[in-house]
Amino acid sequence: MSELIVIGYDDHAVATKAFRAVQKLRADHVVELNGLAVVRVDEDGDTHVDTPARQEEIAVSATAGALWGMVFGILILTPGIGVLGAALGGLIGKLMQMGVDSGFRKKVSDLLVPGSAAVVIMASKITEDRFAAALEPFGGTVLKTSLSDESERELAEQLAGPTPGTSG
Template sequence: MADLIAIGYPDEATAADAEREVQRLTGELIIQPDAVAVISRDREGKFHVSTNHHAVGGGAMWGMFWGMLFGMLFFVPFFGMALGAGMGALMGRIEKSGIDKTFQRQVRDMLQPGTSALFLVVEKVTPDKAVAALSKYGGTVLKSSLSKDTEEALQEALHGQPAS
């Protein structure tokens, strides 16, 4: 089962710093993320997104996932994506994905102007080492577990084939 983790920070820069730490932890196999994204919201309320994908995660498709997820959470377009038939189907999958409404509301409430958040889709993590390394950044942690069925449905929507 994969987890969607969001860690919110009270300023615009800390999520990017924490993302660099996640990359270091990835190299040490402490965290094995499928995808990582940083979203910050400037003082004017504009969202800024950066993503980092691993080749095995299908980078372009994870970009679509983040785009649809952030569009659903914040009602904003991502990378100027048009909502065509394929995107509509993916959006429907994400909406039905088991990412509960409470998690969605908490993420929206957390990302106020002048803040940032780190998002991770993770299956494997060494919790004690990851917590110790990331605790220096502080933040508020939110987590939504994705069921195996949800993972497979999203994988199929993202890649056009069931997860192996």
């Protein structure tokens, strides 16, 4: 099961410090990451995404990387479903079945107002008490949802498309 955690901050500098603290927690084996980013919304409303500088910072499988990219994109970068293609609509539907519903996405969107920032974390394993204690000094508004292993597998299969040689 993965935890999807979004921590909103009024200040990009504080979000960056919290982001670095999460990287240290990963190094200390307090959290196993499938994805990590800082999202900043500038005063003009433009969204900027910072991820770990080096790929080896977070060792993820291709499936986990695709899953993280899709979850992140739908949460942060997709304002509405309106003009999206059927495949992306199906993935959004799958995420909604997994508990990443429009209510959660709206809460994330409400956190990301001009001048704000958020740390977005997808963790496959987390030591909750140590994680919370380490991030407590930074404050912030915490939003959290879980993705079951079965839901992750289903989403990964949908991301991968049909297996060659099978009908479906």
